[in-house]
Amino acid sequence: MKELNKQQIIWQVIASIPKGKVCSYGQVASLAGLANHARYVGSTLKKLPSGTQLPWHRVVNAKGELSFPPNSPAYQExxxxxxxExxxxxxxxxxxxxxxxxP
DNA sequence: ACGTTGACCTTCG
DNA sequence: TCGAAGGCCAACG
Known part of the structure; x- marks a missing residue:
């Protein structure tokens, strides 16, 4: 098949995360072929469509915590x-x- | 086409 | 041990 877009690759990687498990941005980026591009992963996820079924909630930062501020609704959700999970x-x-x- | 931003990570102090 | 600063690439305005 043709080369998937960066977003598509990231989607596949995140979709490959098993249930009950989480993955850090750096790990996802590495699996996506973007070794040191953890920032790009977050930026891409933020631009994801609202109807996406991607388990983006399984993706967390290297600190083992969510990337949203504790007072953010997305954080609690x-x-x-x-x-x-x-x-x-x-x-x-x-x-x-x-x-x-x-994966 | 250029400059700035970004759900970050790694290393130095 | 904890805090702060720098740096990587891609997409948006």
Whole structure:
């Protein structure tokens, strides 16, 4: 098939994340072929369509926390979704064992 | 076509 | 151990 766009690749990588697991932007970027382009991953996800079914909530920063401010509705919503997925939250942060280093 | 921004990561102090 | 600064690429205005 033709070369997928950067966004498409990122979508595939995020979609490859197993349920109950999360992945950091750097890891997603690496799997997407963008080794040091974690920023681009976030920017791309932000521009995602509202109807996207991508588990973008499984993508977190290297600090093991969500990239949104704690007072942001998206933060609470994402956290709630992760809990539903079975993610273990520790002090507003995600357990290291919850990271899916493998697609 | 250029400049600025960005849901970040890594390293130095 | 914690805090701050720099740097990578791509897309938007």
């Amino acid at each position: 994402q956290k709630k979704r992760l809990e539903t 079975g993610i273990c939250f520790i002090k507003e942060k995600i357990a290291l064992a919850t990271y899916a280093w493998k």
